[in-house]
Amino acid sequence: MVPHLITALNGPINELEARILDSMPAIERWFRLEWMEHTPPFYTSVDIRNAGFKLAPVDTNLYPGGFNNLTPQMLPLAVQAAMAAIEKICPEAKNLLLIPEKHTRNSFYLANVATLVRVFHQAGLNVRLGTLDETITAPTELPLADGGTLTVEPLVRKQGRVMLKDFDPCTILLNNDLSAGIPNVLKNIEQQYLLPPLHAGWAVRRKSRHFAAYEEVAKKFAKLLGMDPWLINPVFAQCGTVNFAEGTGIECVKANADAVLAKIRRKYKDYGINEKPFVIVKADNGTYGMGIMTVRDPKELDELNRRTKNKMAVVKDGQQVNEVIIQEGVPTYERINDAVAEPVVYMMDRYVVGGFYRVHADRGIDENLNAPGASFVPLAFAEPGNLARPGEKPGASAPNRFYMYGVIGRLAMLGASYELEQTDPNAESLEVESA
Amino acid sequence: MVPHLITALNGPINELEARILDSMPAIERWFRLEWMEHTPPFYTSVDIRNAGFKLAPVDTNLYPGGFNNLTPQMLPLAVQAAMAAIEKICPEAKNLLLIPEKHTRNSFYLANVATLVRVFHQAGLNVRLGTLDETITAPTELPLADGGTLTVEPLVRKQGRVMLKDFDPCTILLNNDLSAGIPNVLKNIEQQYLLPPLHAGWAVRRKSRHFAAYEEVAKKFAKLLGMDPWLINPVFAQCGTVNFAEGTGIECVKANADAVLAKIRRKYKDYGINEKPFVIVKADNGTYGMGIMTVRDPKELDELNRRTKNKMAVVKDGQQVNEVIIQEGVPTYERINDAVAEPVVYMMDRYVVGGFYRVHADRGIDENLNAPGASFVPLAFAEPGNLARPGEKPGASAPNRFYMYGVIGRLAMLGASYELEQTDPNAESLEVESA
Numbered sequence: 001m002v003p004h005l006i007t008a009l010n011g012p013i014n015e016l017e018a019r020i021l022d023s024m025p026a027i028e029r030w031f032r033l034e035w036m037e038h039t040p041p042f043y044t045s046v047d048i049r050n051a052g053f054k055l056a057p058v059d060t061n062l063y064p065g066g067f068n069n070l071t072p073q074m075l076p077l078a079v080q081a082a083m084a085a086i087e088k089i090c091p092e093a094k095n096l097l098l099i100p101e102k103h104t105r106n107s108f109y110l111a112n113v114a115t116l117v118r119v120f121h122q123a124g125l126n127v128r129l130g131t132l133d134e135t136i137t138a139p140t141e142l143p144l145a146d147g148g149t150l151t152v153e154p155l156v157r158k159q160g161r162v163m164l165k166d167f168d169p170c171t172i173l174l175n176n177d178l179s180a181g182i183p184n185v186l187k188n189i190e191q192q193y194l195l196p197p198l199h200a201g202w203a204v205r206r207k208s209r210h211f212a213a214y215e216e217v218a219k220k221f222a223k224l225l226g227m228d229p230w231l232i233n234p235v236f237a238q239c240g241t242v243n244f245a246e247g248t249g250i251e252c253v254k255a256n257a258d259a260v261l262a263k264i265r266r267k268y269k270d271y272g273i274n275e276k277p278f279v280i281v282k283a284d285n286g287t288y289g290m291g292i293m294t295v296r297d298p299k300e301l302d303e304l305n306r307r308t309k310n311k312m313a314v315v316k317d318g319q320q321v322n323e324v325i326i327q328e329g330v331p332t333y334e335r336i337n338d339a340v341a342e343p344v345v346y347m348m349d350r351y352v353v354g355g356f357y358r359v360h361a362d363r364g365i366d367e368n369l370n371a372p373g374a375s376f377v378p379l380a381f382a383e384p385g386n387l388a389r390p391g392e393k394p395g396a397s398a399p400n401r402f403y404m405y406g407v408i409g410r411l412a413m414l415g416a417s418y419e420l421e422q423t424d425p426n427a428e429s430l431e432v433e434s435a
Numbered sequence: 436m437v438p439h440l441i442t443a444l445n446g447p448i449n450e451l452e453a454r455i456l457d458s459m460p461a462i463e464r465w466f467r468l469e470w471m472e473h474t475p476p477f478y479t480s481v482d483i484r485n486a487g488f489k490l491a492p493v494d495t496n497l498y499p500g501g502f503n504n505l506t507p508q509m510l511p512l513a514v515q516a517a518m519a520a521i522e523k524i525c526p527e528a529k530n531l532l533l534i535p536e537k538h539t540r541n542s543f544y545l546a547n548v549a550t551l552v553r554v555f556h557q558a559g560l561n562v563r564l565g566t567l568d569e570t571i572t573a574p575t576e577l578p579l580a581d582g583g584t585l586t587v588e589p590l591v592r593k594q595g596r597v598m599l600k601d602f603d604p605c606t607i608l609l610n611n612d613l614s615a616g617i618p619n620v621l622k623n624i625e626q627q628y629l630l631p632p633l634h635a636g637w638a639v640r641r642k643s644r645h646f647a648a649y650e651e652v653a654k655k656f657a658k659l660l661g662m663d664p665w666l667i668n669p670v671f672a673q674c675g676t677v678n679f680a681e682g683t684g685i686e687c688v689k690a691n692a693d694a695v696l697a698k699i700r701r702k703y704k705d706y707g708i709n710e711k712p713f714v715i716v717k718a719d720n721g722t723y724g725m726g727i728m729t730v731r732d733p734k735e736l737d738e739l740n741r742r743t744k745n746k747m748a749v750v751k752d753g754q755q756v757n758e759v760i761i762q763e764g765v766p767t768y769e770r771i772n773d774a775v776a777e778p779v780v781y782m783m784d785r786y787v788v789g790g791f792y793r794v795h796a797d798r799g800i801d802e803n804l805n806a807p808g809a810s811f812v813p814l815a816f817a818e819p820g821n822l823a824r825p826g827e828k829p830g831a832s833a834p835n836r837f838y839m840y841g842v843i844g845r846l847a848m849l850g851a852s853y854e855l856e857q858t859d860p861n862a863e864s865l866e867v868e869s870a
Binding site for chain 1: 459466511515518526528556
């Protein structure tokens with residue numbers, strides 16, 4: 001279950017939403033059974049698009065930033081979830097080592113780190129920050145916008161353990177997505193828990209593998225609810241050897257965009273949806289909203305200007321883009337003050353702990369909103385009078401639309417759990433052992 | 436960890452409070468380790484008294500009513516905790532049978548039941564209500580104050596299982612404290628989980644056993660924090676054969692009141708506390724605030740008037756009082772609008788899910804507040820600006836006083852866990868088996 005938050009969209013709910021709300025006990029039980037078989041990622045945030053006729057995750061982040069955008073009233077949920085997570089991983093833990101991103105001058109990001117530190121402190125852990133920045137060789141204070149400070153310290157490697165000076169953690173939690181590759185200091189850790197695992201980092205992870213795993217989840221879930229999985233699952237294809245700067249491999253992108261657009265067109269026709277289909281082409285290992293473009297017609301790919309080519313060629317930490325995912329575009333019909341908005345759902349362990357809207361005044365309903373100029377509107381708890389009550393007549397209370405977003409967020413998280421199992425480099429040898 | 440709620444008391448925190456707040460990670464870790472060894476009760480509410488110099492639980496309820504007095508904003512915490520509880524007990528569960536008290540005309544109590552139904556529904560269970568009232572032989576609708584209804588149904592016994600018509604639950608949750616004795620329909624259940632267990636009901640349970648177990652917990656915790664356990668533990672004594680109506684056994688009560696008052700006097704002297712000690716004499720199996728009196732001088736017990744004798748002679752469901760507990764009185768210095776108030780902390784599984792103040796305008800700081808005329812003031816989440824931040828200078832932020840109440844509430848809950856282990860009628864045979 002998820003908190004009831006006030007959503008921007010507050011009109012009558014459509015058939016898909018009604019079905020999800022009506023099936024709450026069956027859905028919760030289904031998740032409960034899935035989590036008996038599969039381990040949830042430590043924490044997850046999911047970007048969701050609500051097109052009214054379709055509701056789908058478009059990005060699943062395993063190193064979520066932006067915890068500072070949740071309302072402080074939500075934090076007890078995060079703390080409670082963190083306690084549950086820690087208890088499973090390392091119940092005797094005293095110390096948690098948190099490794100943030102290196103960009104230490106971004107005050108929004110630092111506010112996210114400060115929020116995480118508070119959550120884990122309140123969950124009963126001594127939390128200290130270690131940095132992958134090798135230029136930092138002594139404890140360094142970083143100023144926070146609210147007047148406080150964070151101290152980051154150099155990592156110390158002692159055989160199989162990663163620590164700080166006088167600080168030996170049971171668990172190392174990454175809030176750094178490893179776009180720049182897996183650093184040596186994190187390799188071959190033997191006696192500690194490193195979460196998320198190294199193969200969840202963008203040095204290894206691929207969006208297309210995630211969405212392939214998500215498709216399995218969406219099919220199972222759709223079967224449970226007796227509905228078409230497409231209603232919650234974006235169609236996608238992948239190209240493995242693309243070089244936008246040199247203009248090679250674009251044919252594959254064109255052909256796949258064409259195929260995905262045709263599939264969307266067919267579905268739109270089946271459902272009588274009067275929309276212009278579009279696809280999102282993005283780096284298969286991309287993050288931070290870099291390397292993303294909207295394609296409404298494959299011909300656009302023949303006429304890419306230099307600026308777009310450059311934008312598509314590299315992502316965070318200067319990583320080259322060679323693999324791209326061509327994903328069905330899901331328009332978003334959520335609006336905040338006339339600006340296009342998409343809900344972002346935050347989870348810790350298997351619990352939804354809050355969410356916010358990513359809002360961009362200068363973007364269309366068919367564009368990526370994770371771009372400079374985006375702002376964040378925390379989702380507040382719904383007022384007591386607004387709480388949905390099961391069994392009451394429709395219209396008697398406002399629907400808990402955020403419940404639905406929490407379901408989709410958790411489906412994407414479950415997809416990530418499948419994905420990490422399928423891509424676990426140690427999984428095969430384990431299977432051999434048990435055989 | 437517990438949510439940060441606004442408490443009535445907002446002055447500077449004293450040494451005891453400061454020590455508890457400063458020791459947060461150590462305390463949370465300690466609870467984590469205790470819960471590895473001991474099972475928390477399914478749900479618990481604890482009445483707490485804050486005297487400034489002393490902070491102690493005075494009553495631990497294993498069938499909490501009053502969930503309707505928590506703010507709706509808190510309910511997601513309860514739902515999350517309920518999910519964690521269900522997952523441990525009966526992860527495949529679809530159905531929960533909730534058995535409330537029989538007094539179906541008390542609209543406040545029914546609002547509590549309705550709140551519990553919503554919490555478990557949102558945690559993913561089909562919830563139906565079964566009644567121990569044998570005069571109810573068909574599904575019966577009970578009106579709620581908010582216009583809704585609840586339906587209670589007669590219980591159906593099928594060999595080892597308790598069910599309703601067409602409803603076979605995995606877990607049966609009692610919100611009925613069994614003051615009237617253990618009904619036959621609940622005896623010898625074999626294939627289902629009945630929670631809390633039968634020996635937690637007032638037909639079997641004794642306050643004195645609870646506070647003996649709590650004393651163990653208080654000593655362990657005090658050792659962890661390097662403090663005197665008395666600061667969180669009320670002194671008590673017990674008398675086993677008292678009859679207030681006939682005036683027999685009063686000598687034991689007098690002698691024990693004298694002894695407890697002497698112990699309090701000594702402590703007050705040690706700590707330089709300038710207060711008049713008092714004890715609370717109450718039914719050892721009592722509940723609902725019945726059968727309780729304040730004694731400042733043992734001589735008062737010689738001069739009991741008819742009204743007091745009658746009041747002390749019977750408790751809920753007309754049960755005779757033969758056993759009494761003589762407990763150190765802890766004055767409460769919390770005030771809401773000049774009325775005396777005591778915090779009540781609610782827990783589900785091992786998580787604090789909220790709290791409220793019990794307020795009584797006509798009672799003194801040394802009297803029981805659980806009496807007709809009491810009102811309830813929900814504790815609200817503290818505003819963002821008020822959140823305590825670890826490491827900040829004292830005074831830089833309001834202390835999270837509710838954290839402390841959550842710690843004491845959980846200590847009492849842990850006491851109840853020890854108590855239920857020690858009084859488990861099946862425990863001995865298990866020990867023999869493992870020997």
